[in-house]
Amino acid sequence: MWVAKLRIKHDDCVVSTRCKRFNVTSAGIPLSSYTDKGYQYFSHFETLSGKEEDLKRFVEDLKKDKRVIDLEMSGNSLFFLVKIPKEKKIPSTHYDPKIFWIKPVFVDTEGYEWWEIGTWDRTLLNKFINALGNYDLRILKIKNEMLNEIYFPQVMPFLTKNQKKALELAYQSGYYDFPRNIELRDLAKKAGISLSTFREHLRKAEKRIIPNLMRTVKD
Numbered sequence: 001m002w003v004a005k006l007r008i009k010h011d012d013c014v015v016s017t018r019c020k021r022f023n024v025t026s027a028g029i030p031l032s033s034y035t036d037k038g039y040q041y042f043s044h045f046e047t048l049s050g051k052e053e054d055l056k057r058f059v060e061d062l063k064k065d066k067r068v069i070d071l072e073m074s075g076n077s078l079f080f081l082v083k084i085p086k087e088k089k090i091p092s093t094h095y096d097p098k099i100f101w102i103k104p105v106f107v108d109t110e111g112y113e114w115w116e117i118g119t120w121d122r123t124l125l126n127k128f129i130n131a132l133g134n135y136d137l138r139i140l141k142i143k144n145e146m147l148n149e150i151y152f153p154q155v156m157p158f159l160t161k162n163q164k165k166a167l168e169l170a171y172q173s174g175y176y177d178f179p180r181n182i183e184l185r186d187l188a189k190k191a192g193i194s195l196s197t198f199r200e201h202l203r204k205a206e207k208r209i210i211p212n213l214m215r216t217v218k219d
Helices: 016-022 052-064 122-130 161-172 184-191 195-217
Strands: 002-009 025-036 039-049 068-074 077-085 105-107 113-119 136-144
Touching (some): 016 025, 016 052, 052 068, 052 077, 122 136, 161 184, 184 195
Antiparallel strands (some): 002 113, 025 039, 039 077, 068 077, 105 113
16 A cells, blocks of 8 residues: 655645634544535534634634535534535545545644545556645655554544543643653643542543553454
8 A cells, every 4th residue: 555644735725724823733534525516515524622712713714714615513523514616626635536544634733734645556646746736745755555554533432522621631731641741630720620520531531532442452
């Protein structure tokens, strides 16, 4: 399998431009696409991370974008449908089913998208990357390798908003590093809640996730 890791920025993306504007990150996956009556339609799933007020501003601004014709939100996760003229091309694997996403697209606060894509055909991969030459593109890797992991959207269990926030804060603050960079009491202070409440959110999140992880590493 030919695998490529890319970093790309394009100013016509409804997600990446807002990630930069509102200091938000996103991890998402293109779901499907179709054409109808001179327009292209792209379905996307995104999970946003950032301060609550920034996330709110991100979503409110996204709703105002005339290209976004349908949008649903659950917690920090978004499902939305984008409509653009058929003649306009965007950087995406939607146009060729022989190229697929291996992992979700991560968008950082500078508006850069981090892609990992795969295909059986190196020539096809080269042609796809060459077509991206007009964008701010950096090729991080092109390699023929065996895949040992791939993204499946239903693998991880559902977490409540508070459980997800507690887990993200713990991870980002170095709670799971060795040696540990922060203790639970300090995490609770950063979250603005009591130690017992933060501990409950974090433990419940861990209890939901760990069994799934154990199943994936089981021989």
